[in-house]
Amino acid sequence: MMSEISRNGVGGGGQAGRIGIGLELDDVHLKILEVLRENGRISVAALAERVGISRANAYTRFEALRADGAIKRFTAEIDHVRAGLGITALIFVTVRQQMWKQFRAELARMPEVEYCAITTGQHDAMIQVRVSDVAAVHTMVTERLANIPAVKATETVFILDEVLRRPYVLPSDRGGDRDRARSARRPAQETQGDVPLGKMRFVGAAEGRAALRKDD
Amino acid sequence: MMSEISRNGVGGGGQAGRIGIGLELDDVHLKILEVLRENGRISVAALAERVGISRANAYTRFEALRADGAIKRFTAEIDHVRAGLGITALIFVTVRQQMWKQFRAELARMPEVEYCAITTGQHDAMIQVRVSDVAAVHTMVTERLANIPAVKATETVFILDEVLRRPYVLPSDRGGDRDRARSARRPAQETQGDVPLGKMRFVGAAEGRAALRKDD
DNA sequence: GTTGAAATTAGTACGAA
DNA sequence: TTCGTACTAATTTCAAC
Numbered sequence: 001m002m003s004e005i006s007r008n009g010v011g012g013g014g015q016a017g018r019i020g021i022g023l024e025l026d027d028v029h030l031k032i033l034e035v036l037r038e039n040g041r042i043s044v045a046a047l048a049e050r051v052g053i054s055r056a057n058a059y060t061r062f063e064a065l066r067a068d069g070a071i072k073r074f075t076a077e078i079d080h081v082r083a084g085l086g087i088t089a090l091i092f093v094t095v096r097q098q099m100w101k102q103f104r105a106e107l108a109r110m111p112e113v114e115y116c117a118i119t120t121g122q123h124d125a126m127i128q129v130r131v132s133d134v135a136a137v138h139t140m141v142t143e144r145l146a147n148i149p150a151v152k153a154t155e156t157v158f159i160l161d162e163v164l165r166r167p168y169v170l171p172s173d174r175g176g177d178r179d180r181a182r183s184a185r186r187p188a189q190e191t192q193g194d195v196p197l198g199k200m201r202f203v204g205a206a207e208g209r210a211a212l213r214k215d216d
Numbered sequence: 217m218m219s220e221i222s223r224n225g226v227g228g229g230g231q232a233g234r235i236g237i238g239l240e241l242d243d244v245h246l247k248i249l250e251v252l253r254e255n256g257r258i259s260v261a262a263l264a265e266r267v268g269i270s271r272a273n274a275y276t277r278f279e280a281l282r283a284d285g286a287i288k289r290f291t292a293e294i295d296h297v298r299a300g301l302g303i304t305a306l307i308f309v310t311v312r313q314q315m316w317k318q319f320r321a322e323l324a325r326m327p328e329v330e331y332c333a334i335t336t337g338q339h340d341a342m343i344q345v346r347v348s349d350v351a352a353v354h355t356m357v358t359e360r361l362a363n364i365p366a367v368k369a370t371e372t373v374f375i376l377d378e379v380l381r382r383p384y385v386l387p388s389d390r391g392g393d394r395d396r397a398r399s400a401r402r403p404a405q406e407t408q409g410d411v412p413l414g415k416m417r418f419v420g421a422a423e424g425r426a427a428l429r430k431d432d
Numbered sequence: 433g434t435t436g437a438a439a440t441t442a443g444t445a446c447g448a449a
Numbered sequence: 450t451t452c453g454t455a456c457t458a459a460t461t462t463c464a465a466c
Contacts, residue, residue: 023298025298025299025300030299030300033292033294033299036291036292037291037292037294038289038291039289039290039291040256040257040289040290040291040292041256041257041290043441043442044442044443045441045442045443053451053452054451054452054453055442055443055452055453056444056445056451056452056453056454057450057451057452059443059444060450060451068298069295069298070294070295070298070299071292071293071294071295072292072293072294072295073254073255073256073292073293073383074255074256074257074290074291074292074293075252075253075254075255075256075290075291075292075293075383076249076252076253076256076287076288076289076290076291076383077287077288077289077290077291078249078253078286078287078288078385079285079286079287079288080385082239082241082284082285082286083241083246083249083286083385083386084241084246085385088333090333090335090342104379107379107380108380111382111384112384113380113382113384114380114381114382114384115378115380115381115382116378116379116380117304117306117375117376117377117378117379118375118376118377118378118379119306119373119374119375119376120373120374120376121371121372121373121374122373125379126306127380130384155337157335157336157337157338158335158336158337159333159334159335160333160334160335160336161333161334162331162332162333162334163320163323163332163333163334163341164323164324164329164330164331164332164343165330165331166327166329166330166331167289167291167292168327168328168329168330168346169294169296169299169301170299259459259460259461260460260461261459261460261461262460269433269434270433270434270435271434271435271460271461272433272434272435272462272463273433273434275461275462276433
């Protein structure tokens, strides 16, 4: 019920993400997001103070960000070792063309999958799983993933240590002006015409390869 | 100040994670974590009701989980596209032996890095970055990462779509009894003696390879 | 570990700038 | 829009059980 998250600004299944954004975010909005990411349980009153706006304004913007989807959800970060899920693994999956829908449906049936992203490169997707022991990873890969027709191949690595997980929203060099920052960090290379780079559309790995080979 | 997160139950830099756990988590604790992961802003009163305990008890346990570190932090999940960071990439890094400390120090200086994990397999670490445009990824890899002596090689892929991000804590087959569940999902393969599988120690990729070759 | 009441804080509504 | 204030509802704290 809260597993599907919004597009990453690029077309995942082949459709480009919608361009029309509901809410135009200003610097105050971004500051609010920044604060909320490092303390998701802060009261709106304290939030207002930290951002430097009135309480009423903070409530309005807070609700707007929530309604707009800029804030997707509030969550607690858990120490999975303490919770009994001490093993984390990444499974890189190659998915058969035209079977993405099936793959996603199967994903929904695997609670141990915490994160899944479609990627470019050698594989098509990366999934992160958290389980209680190494055997469960093996079971997961050989008995569950391997049995999905959509899955062509997998490659598994273990996560030995999670060094960093940062609640980061604002680029550090963006001192409040988004356009200035954007042009400042552009290394004068390829300008991509008028398309905002952040809204560029990539061709999916599966899609791209489909154009290269006939079989599958 | 809040970037370093706890070990994943395995030795990251070569040192095994500490075994002594402060708080012994029972099923009620786990249920609390479960609820808090899907709604980090729920009031403790409502939390108590959902878990089926009294408010005072909920407050006690809530505070204990926080103090113990089982709850690392509360955070808001942001739609990065709306926040102006529409590009997400994964950079797989091969790190030179004995230079992990330097690598970690450099990571701390890169705000666009949202997540970094040490992995087994072909590469030594995976970092996830969020930036406003594709050019920033290129800049990041070629100008920043490549200049770190600790970094031997990198491989970059883009994330086209984030399909799933689930706030998952309890294994679905763990109906409340952890030991029953653990034995239930063990596929009768290798039992690892008396060492709890969740506390197994892996040899780091760098470490492992160090034993295989002399040069570097 | 639970319940119930006081103290505090959060959320809402509304007029003024 | 944003702010300030007053009002209402809810939460947290603290006590006794």
